[in-house]
Amino acid sequence: MPNSIPKIAVVGGGVAGLATAWLMAELGREAGRRAEITVFEALPEPGGATRTDIMEGFTCEWGPNGFLDNEPATLDLVARLGLTDRLVKADESAGRRFIYWGGKMRELPTKPPAFLVSDILPWPAKLRVAGEILVPAKRNGAEETVYSFGRRRLGRGFADLLLDPMVSGIFAGDTRELSLEAVFPKMVAMEREYGGLFRALIAKSREAKRTGRKMGGPSGANAVLHTFREGMGELTAALASRLAGALRLASPVQALEVRDGGFLLRLENETVPADAVVLACPSWAAAEIIAGLDPDAAQAAGRIWHAPVDVVCHGHPAPNLGHDLHGFGVLVPRSEGLRALGSLWSDSIFPGQAPAGMKLLRTILGGAHDPAIAELSDAELERTAHRNHEQMFGVRAEPAFRRVFRHPRGIAQYTLGHLGRVAQTERLERELPGLYFTGASYRGVSVNGCAKDAFRVARAFWDQWGARS
Numbered sequence: 001m002p003n004s005i006p007k008i009a010v011v012g013g014g015v016a017g018l019a020t021a022w023l024m025a026e027l028g029r030e031a032g033r034r035a036e037i038t039v040f041e042a043l044p045e046p047g048g049a050t051r052t053d054i055m056e057g058f059t060c061e062w063g064p065n066g067f068l069d070n071e072p073a074t075l076d077l078v079a080r081l082g083l084t085d086r087l088v089k090a091d092e093s094a095g096r097r098f099i100y101w102g103g104k105m106r107e108l109p110t111k112p113p114a115f116l117v118s119d120i121l122p123w124p125a126k127l128r129v130a131g132e133i134l135v136p137a138k139r140n141g142a143e144e145t146v147y148s149f150g151r152r153r154l155g156r157g158f159a160d161l162l163l164d165p166m167v168s169g170i171f172a173g174d175t176r177e178l179s180l181e182a183v184f185p186k187m188v189a190m191e192r193e194y195g196g197l198f199r200a201l202i203a204k205s206r207e208a209k210r211t212g213r214k215m216g217g218p219s220g221a222n223a224v225l226h227t228f229r230e231g232m233g234e235l236t237a238a239l240a241s242r243l244a245g246a247l248r249l250a251s252p253v254q255a256l257e258v259r260d261g262g263f264l265l266r267l268e269n270e271t272v273p274a275d276a277v278v279l280a281c282p283s284w285a286a287a288e289i290i291a292g293l294d295p296d297a298a299q300a301a302g303r304i305w306h307a308p309v310d311v312v313c314h315g316h317p318a319p320n321l322g323h324d325l326h327g328f329g330v331l332v333p334r335s336e337g338l339r340a341l342g343s344l345w346s347d348s349i350f351p352g353q354a355p356a357g358m359k360l361l362r363t364i365l366g367g368a369h370d371p372a373i374a375e376l377s378d379a380e381l382e383r384t385a386h387r388n389h390e391q392m393f394g395v396r397a398e399p400a401f402r403r404v405f406r407h408p409r410g411i412a413q414y415t416l417g418h419l420g421r422v423a424q425t426e427r428l429e430r431e432l433p434g435l436y437f438t439g440a441s442y443r444g445v446s447v448n449g450c451a452k453d454a455f456r457v458a459r460a461f462w463d464q465w466g467a468r469s
């Protein structure tokens, strides 16, 4: 069909769907091509989890509170949207991070000598971490959990007290279930190529000195968190406003069929033909949509579990706290018996996210360790968070400001076998050119992962369409 204008349906209006739709239009425009794009979003509002409410001077994030600047795709997307000068960098004080264990707030050291003299781990655990350099590399290629890797290379103390809460802080996940290869592929590569983590860091720092280039950490350790002046919702709001005429809100897609060399989407009261379909909704929704099309891929997508994650935002006058909350926040190992996975100190990370004299605590509860959190009422959830705040931060009064965000299917869990499940969706993409699966369920749970994959889909679409026309 030379020079025809393709009809593209994007299912899901979170950051993944909005970015993919807008990039498809943008990359097409750059190549002198046009497309007729429609984004179908189930809810009456666009943005998915990437939304911000600014209330009484507090900036409350529904989901992501920022993104790291180590993913060029996100920075490229932001620049193309003309939002670079709206970016806000995390304050230097956000370099201070804490772990709460043994009933005490402990600051995470940033340099190896400080690590050795700190109280962040008991002595035997610290020595075991230092012994990582002597641990032989795993030679068989079998998939392993993040916990098994951490325990094998850095010891049980590190795996329980530091690794598990750190991973909970990113994935709300259980290290005993998550696949190392799926969540930290760089660590697999470091062990395979250099024999271990310290060996890899030493080799990379030598290489950096030799070439004068900056060294990247294994999981973005040197990257800086960014948001926008009005919070992360500014990104999805900008995308939604650019796509305004193409957005169909309160329009859940129910099913997908193959029809006449293209696709047919089924909504409640209508069918919509399309030349290409991007399933940018979470994998559990994609599974329902493709159930009749490819039961194997549907089953695989349906098995990517999303753990419930809840967010409690509490504002307190600074004098009502027994801690200065000067830093990024605190993570809590499960052994501590608290339900909070961790708490971020929003206005310390991004000054201005709370009114003068106030502190904004953003506490995350639930995750793979505690799915029963979903059964609590909002009031019970808040009370739980407040009790944890009393214990950890010496909070002396009820919060002056409160807001709760519930995510019953919050964060995708890349458990053992995840890459195989994603491979099923990729097999279907190959079998049905013009069909794409994207979003946080598959190749990266973060906004950065969504942005990177949005470029992949937009480029792949125009490559395929160009080859067809």
Ligand SMILES: Cc1cc2nc3c(=O)[nH]c(=O)nc-3n(C[C@H](O)[C@H](O)[C@H](O)COP(=O)(O)OP(=O)(O)OC[C@H]3O[C@@H](n4cnc5c(N)ncnc54)[C@H](O)[C@@H]3O)c2cc1C
Pocket: 011, 012, 013, 014, 015, 016, 017, 040, 041, 042, 043, 046, 047, 048, 049, 050, 062, 063, 064, 065, 066, 067, 068, 251, 252, 253, 254, 280, 281, 282, 285, 309, 310, 311, 364, 407, 410, 411, 438, 439, 440, 441, 444, 445, 446, 447, 448, 450
């Ligand atoms: C509490 C929390 C904190 C987080 N913190 C961070 C962070 O600090 N940094 C970071 O990078 N990431 C963070 N994340 C992850 C981040 O939120 C995700 O990467 C991102 O929101 C995923 O976007 P998405 O578009 O894939 O999914 P979503 O935001 O879930 O959007 C999917 C959309 O699809 C729609 N949909 C579902 N079914 C259908 C259907 N049948 N038809 C049409 N539409 C449908 C939904 O209504 C939704 O709007 C956090 C997540 C949570 C929950």
